[in-house]
Amino acid sequence: MTTTHPTTDERQELVRLTADLLGRHCGPEQLRERLDAGTAHTPELWGRLAETGLVSALVAEERGGAGLDPSYLSGVLVSLGEHAVPEPFLETAVVATSVLAAFPDSALAVSWLERIGAGDALVAVRLGALTPYVVHAGDADLVLDLAEDGTVRALLPADVDVTPVQALDPLRPLATVIRRGEDAGTVLGVAPAAVERARVLAVAGAACLLAGASRRLLDLTVEYVGVRRQFDRPVGSFQAVKHAIADLAVMVDMATSAALSAFDAVDEPDARRRAWAAKAYAGDAADRANVSALQLHGGIGFTWEYHLHLWLKRVMGLAASYGTTVTLRRELAVELLARTGEATER
Amino acid sequence: MSAEMSTETSTVEEFRAEVRAWLEAHVPAEPLPSWTERAGFDLHRAWERTLFEGGYAAVDWPAAYGGRDAGLRRSIAFAEEYYRAGAPERINMGGLYLLGPVLMQYGTPEQCERWIPDLLACRTIWCQGFSEPESGSDLASLRTRAERDGDHYVVNGQKIWTSMGGFADWIFALVRTDPEVGRRRKHHGITFLCIDLRSPGVEVRPLAMVDGTRGFAEVFFTDVRVPVENVVGEVDQGWRVAMSTLGFERGAVFGDHAKFTADVEALAALVRVRGLEDDTRALDELGRVLVETEVYRANVYRLAGIAEAGGDLDSTASINKVFWTQMQHDIFATGLRLMEEDGAVVGDPAAVPYADAATRRSWADWHHRYWYARAAMIFGGTNEIQRNIISERVLGLPMEPRP
Ligand SMILES: Cc1cc2nc3c(=O)[nH]c(=O)nc-3n(C[C@H](O)[C@H](O)[C@H](O)COP(=O)(O)OP(=O)(O)OC[C@H]3O[C@@H](n4cnc5c(N)ncnc54)[C@H](O)[C@@H]3O)c2cc1C
Numbered sequence: 001m002t003t004t005h006p007t008t009d010e011r012q013e014l015v016r017l018t019a020d021l022l023g024r025h026c027g028p029e030q031l032r033e034r035l036d037a038g039t040a041h042t043p044e045l046w047g048r049l050a051e052t053g054l055v056s057a058l059v060a061e062e063r064g065g066a067g068l069d070p071s072y073l074s075g076v077l078v079s080l081g082e083h084a085v086p087e088p089f090l091e092t093a094v095v096a097t098s099v100l101a102a103f104p105d106s107a108l109a110v111s112w113l114e115r116i117g118a119g120d121a122l123v124a125v126r127l128g129a130l131t132p133y134v135v136h137a138g139d140a141d142l143v144l145d146l147a148e149d150g151t152v153r154a155l156l157p158a159d160v161d162v163t164p165v166q167a168l169d170p171l172r173p174l175a176t177v178i179r180r181g182e183d184a185g186t187v188l189g190v191a192p193a194a195v196e197r198a199r200v201l202a203v204a205g206a207a208c209l210l211a212g213a214s215r216r217l218l219d220l221t222v223e224y225v226g227v228r229r230q231f232d233r234p235v236g237s238f239q240a241v242k243h244a245i246a247d248l249a250v251m252v253d254m255a256t257s258a259a260l261s262a263f264d265a266v267d268e269p270d271a272r273r274r275a276w277a278a279k280a281y282a283g284d285a286a287d288r289a290n291v292s293a294l295q296l297h298g299g300i301g302f303t304w305e306y307h308l309h310l311w312l313k314r315v316m317g318l319a320a321s322y323g324t325t326v327t328l329r330r331e332l333a334v335e336l337l338a339r340t341g342e343a344t345e346r
Numbered sequence: 347m348s349a350e351m352s353t354e355t356s357t358v359e360e361f362r363a364e365v366r367a368w369l370e371a372h373v374p375a376e377p378l379p380s381w382t383e384r385a386g387f388d389l390h391r392a393w394e395r396t397l398f399e400g401g402y403a404a405v406d407w408p409a410a411y412g413g414r415d416a417g418l419r420r421s422i423a424f425a426e427e428y429y430r431a432g433a434p435e436r437i438n439m440g441g442l443y444l445l446g447p448v449l450m451q452y453g454t455p456e457q458c459e460r461w462i463p464d465l466l467a468c469r470t471i472w473c474q475g476f477s478e479p480e481s482g483s484d485l486a487s488l489r490t491r492a493e494r495d496g497d498h499y500v501v502n503g504q505k506i507w508t509s510m511g512g513f514a515d516w517i518f519a520l521v522r523t524d525p526e527v528g529r530r531r532k533h534h535g536i537t538f539l540c541i542d543l544r545s546p547g548v549e550v551r552p553l554a555m556v557d558g559t560r561g562f563a564e565v566f567f568t569d570v571r572v573p574v575e576n577v578v579g580e581v582d583q584g585w586r587v588a589m590s591t592l593g594f595e596r597g598a599v600f601g602d603h604a605k606f607t608a609d610v611e612a613l614a615a616l617v618r619v620r621g622l623e624d625d626t627r628a629l630d631e632l633g634r635v636l637v638e639t640e641v642y643r644a645n646v647y648r649l650a651g652i653a654e655a656g657g658d659l660d661s662t663a664s665i666n667k668v669f670w671t672q673m674q675h676d677i678f679a680t681g682l683r684l685m686e687e688d689g690a691v692v693g694d695p696a697a698v699p700y701a702d703a704a705t706r707r708s709w710a711d712w713h714h715r716y717w718y719a720r721a722a723m724i725f726g727g728t729n730e731i732q733r734n735i736i737s738e739r740v741l742g743l744p745m746e747p748r749p
Contacts, residue, residue: 242733246734250668253665254645277636281640281641329633329636
């Protein structure tokens with residue numbers, strides 16, 4: 001399969017479309033309603049994401065999708081992060097569609113792909129050590145279990161015990177998922193390459209979401225310090241405040257570059273390294289965003305009433321998912337030592 | 347940095363293979379001695395000549411000047427191969443990375459003809475005369491005067507911290523041509539002027555840097571006569587040319603990510619030699635700078651994409667400068683930390699015995715480059731000044747109340 005990357009215009013158009021939709025249907029008030037109602041996912045928002053064609057973008061045309069390359073969605077993921085979208089978009093529309101497409105001969109895989117494409121399936125993904133907690137498992141119609149050895153299992157709600165944990169970010173619900181017995185679920189096949197690609201998509205995709213959410217914290221902070229006045233001037237005119245924000249802007253910008261470029265490079269030979277680095281760095285940027293945003297908002301940022309905490313918790317939750325900065329960094333270091341060690345011995 | 351179409355017909359990978367083969371045949375087997383002493387400097391200059399004769403002095407520059415017209419992607423490939431091969435540090439940085447691009451933007455065809463081929467062949471070394479003793483961050487307060495006298499300017503004043511001043515042949519300087527308007531609006535009345543350092547009335551006094559080497563200098567001008575045709579851009583409008591120069595200094599040098607990648611590989615070798623492969627602290631340190639270099643590489647590619655699509659990189663320069671200078675500092679500081687006690691032994695390759703030449707080269711001047719990393723956070727506009735620019739001009743935060 002030859003991959004076609006979107007043009008700059010196509011990218012911008014998709015991001016505009018997404019931002020427009022989310023601006024109308026996933027604003028802070030809507031997020032707060034869900035928080036009060038105690039539900040993250042709503043069929044209504046998912047339906048809108050599906051209607052615009054975003055959910056089926058990567059599904060092949062003969063299965064009812066648009067058959068696009070994942071790179072069409074990198075900017076979309078950043079935008080979903082900016083809006084703290086409380087839906088399993090990365091898992092369902094990106095990771096699951098990619099894995100299921102690796103089993104064209106399995107009627108079961110094909111039927112799930114078609115359901116996803118039609119907008120009537122939510123999928124959660126278990127990715128070994130990367131997902132000690134599975135996001136949105138409680139909402140999922142299907143859990144895909146991707147083992148380290150490349151075995152892919154389709155698990156129905158009846159095949160698993162899903163035990164919700166109290167997530168720091170209630171709009172990104174987490175659960176532990178345990179199979180009910182060795183034989184539970186259906187093995188779709190063993191596809192190490194597809195599982196590796198899924199891992200890269202998940203990690204690079206999480207980096208995009210995280211960069212987007214960090215960008216929102218930056219934007220909220222820039223906006224706030226521009227209007228909040230103390231000592232007869234906007235607090236944003238104090239240099240200590242400015243420099244803290246500038247440092248954050250540097251990190252958020254670079255994190256976004258790295259995340260977009262890693263997600264667009266999922267089929268390159270060094271895809272894993274790029275994804276791991278992007279997520280590791282996005283985690284650092286998110287830390288900084290978390291700390292600076294609250295600090296520079298002062299008391300108001302500490303209230304439940306004000307919506308800053310939605311993003312503070314989103315970045316903390318995402319930073320802790322799909323590989324933390326520390327683990328990804330160490331894995332990269334070990335890989336570098338192995339790679340360069342061989343070169344020296346040769 | 348020219349993003350326009352290239353006339354080079356090889357593919358990027360063919361070009362890369364050609365460059366690799368040429369470098370294998372030509373890169374000196376042993377690291378050159380530091381350019382901060384005359385002997386080392388002459389060897390570096392000879393290396394620049396070899397590069398020029400091979401057609402590799404600036405592959406993205408027009409063929410008419412001795413470049414290859416290779417376009418952005420091939421020029422990135424060139425840099426990746428250059429650093430991978432552990433080839434010598436480039437010495438004519440002021441000419442190659444600053445003046446050359448500025449001339450292509452603001453210079454007349456005659457000026458380009460006159461100066462570019464010589465600087466590319468390293469027949470002339472250029473230095474940058476912006477800073478003055480009383481004008482550092484507040485560059486626009488500069489006082490070096492240039493008064494018109496017929497078809498010459500007469501220059502009086504002083505520049506300082508001039509990198510390579512002691513070795514350079516020419517200086518591109520900011521001078522005040524209209525002090526009257528400058529009193530009201532200090533960014534006006536400044537002119538960008540190229541001055542031959544052999545002119546009567548120029549005195550260059552090398553200054554020892556923090557590591558004892560004479561890498562920069564003070565430059566004094568006493569009634570120095572400079573032909574008016576040496577003005578680049580418009581008279582009194584030099585601030586714009588200066589900002590363009592600083593844009594090149596702060597922005598991405600396409601391909602220099604490969605230098606940092608090579609440095610991080612040298613760090614990996616250090617971790618192995620010291621038997622720290624299983625030490626989580628060492629892995630964390632190595633992992634952190636590795637992540638930074640990967641992020642920087644991704645950013646270089648992204649900026650190259652923007653440039654190729656005809657986009658504007660101006661607003662990215664300050665962000666880029668803060669990031670790469672901090673990353674560079676992290677890399678070299680990490681190396682010193684991982685060397686532990688040996689970090690206090692300057693240029694002692696015995697402390698870091700390596701098999702491969704590129705790594706050996708890297709370690710021979712680790713301290714030199716550590717200090718350079720410290721300097722980079724100061725020159726080109728300090729990182730504090732970049733943070734002012736990012737917050738006020740990129741993010742639009744309220745201006746500092748000005749006196
Ligand atoms: C190794 C080296 C090589 C150099 N090479 C060259 C060269 O080739 N050509 C050339 O022209 N110059 C060169 N420079 C000079 C360099 O550009 C200046 O040192 C730099 O612009 C800072 O000016 P300054 O040294 O006067 O420091 P100052 O401007 O006096 O700054 C001192 C401190 O105050 C901070 N500061 C100043 N103003 C502000 C502000 N508004 N907000 C917040 N903080 C502020 C600075 O960030 C700095 O930390 C070189 C410097 C070094 C170290």
